[in-house]
Amino acid sequence: MKCQKCQKQATFHITDLTGDDLLALHLCPDCAKGYLETGESSEDAPVISDVMSKQLKPLEQTADDLRELDAKECPICGISFYEFRQGGRLGCPHDYVFFGEDLDPLLINVHGDNQHVGKQPKRGITDTESQTELIRLRRQMKEVVEQEDYEQASQIRDQIRQIEGEGPASE
Amino acid sequence: MILDDMAGRCGEWLKGCGPESDIVMSSRIRLARNLADYPFIRRCTDIDRANIESTVRERLTNKAKLKDLTFIDVADLQTLDRQFLVERQLISREHANSDGARAVAIDQQERLSLMVNEEDHLRIQVMKSGLDLVGAWDQINDLDDRIESQLTYAFHPKLGYLTACPTNVGTGMRVSVLVHLPALVITQQIEKVFRSLQKINLVVRGLYGEGTQAMGDFYQVSNQITLGKSENDLIDQVGDVIPVVIDYERKARDFLINEKQNDLFEQVSRAYGTLQNAQQISSEETMFLLSRVRMGINLGLIGDLEIPEVNQLFIRTQPAHLQKLRHSELDTDQRNVERANYLHSQLKLDGGSEASNN
Ligand SMILES: [Zn+2]
Ligand SMILES: [Zn+2]
Numbered sequence: 001m002k003c004q005k006c007q008k009q010a011t012f013h014i015t016d017l018t019g020d021d022l023l024a025l026h027l028c029p030d031c032a033k034g035y036l037e038t039g040e041s042s043e044d045a046p047v048i049s050d051v052m053s054k055q056l057k058p059l060e061q062t063a064d065d066l067r068e069l070d071a072k073e074c075p076i077c078g079i080s081f082y083e084f085r086q087g088g089r090l091g092c093p094h095d096y097v098f099f100g101e102d103l104d105p106l107l108i109n110v111h112g113d114n115q116h117v118g119k120q121p122k123r124g125i126t127d128t129e130s131q132t133e134l135i136r137l138r139r140q141m142k143e144v145v146e147q148e149d150y151e152q153a154s155q156i157r158d159q160i161r162q163i164e165g166e167g168p169a170s171e
Numbered sequence: 172m173i174l175d176d177m178a179g180r181c182g183e184w185l186k187g188c189g190p191e192s193d194i195v196m197s198s199r200i201r202l203a204r205n206l207a208d209y210p211f212i213r214r215c216t217d218i219d220r221a222n223i224e225s226t227v228r229e230r231l232t233n234k235a236k237l238k239d240l241t242f243i244d245v246a247d248l249q250t251l252d253r254q255f256l257v258e259r260q261l262i263s264r265e266h267a268n269s270d271g272a273r274a275v276a277i278d279q280q281e282r283l284s285l286m287v288n289e290e291d292h293l294r295i296q297v298m299k300s301g302l303d304l305v306g307a308w309d310q311i312n313d314l315d316d317r318i319e320s321q322l323t324y325a326f327h328p329k330l331g332y333l334t335a336c337p338t339n340v341g342t343g344m345r346v347s348v349l350v351h352l353p354a355l356v357i358t359q360q361i362e363k364v365f366r367s368l369q370k371i372n373l374v375v376r377g378l379y380g381e382g383t384q385a386m387g388d389f390y391q392v393s394n395q396i397t398l399g400k401s402e403n404d405l406i407d408q409v410g411d412v413i414p415v416v417i418d419y420e421r422k423a424r425d426f427l428i429n430e431k432q433n434d435l436f437e438q439v440s441r442a443y444g445t446l447q448n449a450q451q452i453s454s455e456e457t458m459f460l461l462s463r464v465r466m467g468i469n470l471g472l473i474g475d476l477e478i479p480e481v482n483q484l485f486i487r488t489q490p491a492h493l494q495k496l497r498h499s500e501l502d503t504d505q506r507n508v509e510r511a512n513y514l515h516s517q518l519k520l521d522g523g524s525e526a527s528n529n
Binding site for chain 2: 089113142
């Protein structure tokens with residue numbers, strides 16, 4: 001039997017189950033090594049970029065729509081939708097709000113649902129807006145320090161301290 | 172050094188006790204959690220990562236009722252030590268190989284592990300021997316509550332616990348059961364079983380050790396989705412199907428005993444003999460043969476060896492463990508010799524099978 005990827009002799013016969021498909025793979029040692037190494041590096045079986053590409057391409061989106069979506073940047077952490085699409089990992093908690101509508105079809109595709117029904121934090125759902133603001137301020141702080149704007153930096157530092165001070169203290 | 176102490180004992184999940192432990196090696200639940208006031212890992216600066224690590228360490232060791240946990244600075248460890256933790260399933264390969272501030276907290280019995288700065292800020296894990304998902308959930312739910320009393324998690328009213336990858340959002344929970352299915356492999360029915368599991372949104376993976384060889388007929392069954400179902404539903408989704416898998420494996424074993432007894436006995440005794448007498452042996456071959464021996468014990472074909480000892484051998488014959496036990500760095504050839512020596516010493520022919528402590 002020949003390797004499904006490169007036509008060399010297949011000596012590895014792997015059965016893998018991800019998503020909707022049972023994968024029966026017949027691979028040569030080289031391709032098998034590559035496959036298994038990338039496969040085992042993450043236990044989260046569905047590869048997000050695969051789902052994304054299936055998800056985004058067949059939509060009625062035009063190239064312009066997609067370009068516009070890709071250029072969208074989270075105001076808190078600065079990640080662009082393009083970067084998310086490439087890496088499959090989001091940049092900060094706020095992305096779920098900021099890219100909410102764009103992520104929704106993906107969530108439905110992966111989970112068949114878009115509404116959490118499980119556990120909630122015991123202390124109740126705290127307002128995390130000020131926490132999110134901390135992410136933004138720390139990033140801004142790094143920028144102004146790089147620009148050697150120390151006056152601005154000390155103002156931001158005060159803001160950070162203030163939020164941290166009033167934050168939900170540990171018990 | 173704590174890791175050297177660990178090398179001499181074994182995690183509780185290897186004890187081979189728990190329900191159905193002839194076929195179910197372990198039950199594991201992990202929760203992905205993130206702090207609300209830091210970006211996810213890929214957008215973290217080095218300082219963010221260091222701050223997350225120190226905040227978690229401080230809050231959990233000083234104030235919470237988590238004094239039973241020991242923090243290990245993973246960034247500070249030698250490659251060999253990191254590999255050692257991977258082999259014990261206390262950290263992921265990703266965590267071992269990444270860069271920057273990161274840590275793992277574990278308890279004495281190695282039932283709990285808490286990875287800091289893996290793909291998410293926190294990856295909490297509980298492992299139990301045998302099939303005990305409810306017990307694992309009770310433990311991890313309590314641990315999660317204790318951690319949450321000290322840290323503010325990123326949580327969204329509609330989407331639940333927010334994670335770096337949208338495939339984990341919601342409960343952030345992965346429920347995994349590690350099953351040993353040698354008879355289904357021998358009778359070539361394993362694919363059929365996979366196919367039926369796949370229909371109900373479960374993921375099945377072979378477990379891989381060193382290199383590309385599937386490790387000793389072990390398969391991990393886990394849930395795929397994390398959003399839209401409660402934790403208890405997800406546990407049931409996996410937990411309900413495991414007895415079916417166990418039943419298939421038992422039937423396949425019965426078939427081998429009834430119809431292929433001579434072949435089976437030959438395979439098991441050869442495997443045992445090779446492990447006892449080899450002059451050098453690879454990790455892959457060891458896994459393969461230990462798998463046969465493990466089944467042989469469960470079927471009463473081997474009387475002088477116990478399941479916990481075999482479970483431990485799966486771990487202790489892996490590269491980093493051998494090197495820790497021998498206190499020296501060894502290349503592949505040297506390891507193959509050392510592995511054979513070690514197996515020889517643990518599987519002495521004269522019934523002296525008191526392999527090691529516990
Ligand atoms: Zn190939
Ligand atoms: Zn963001």
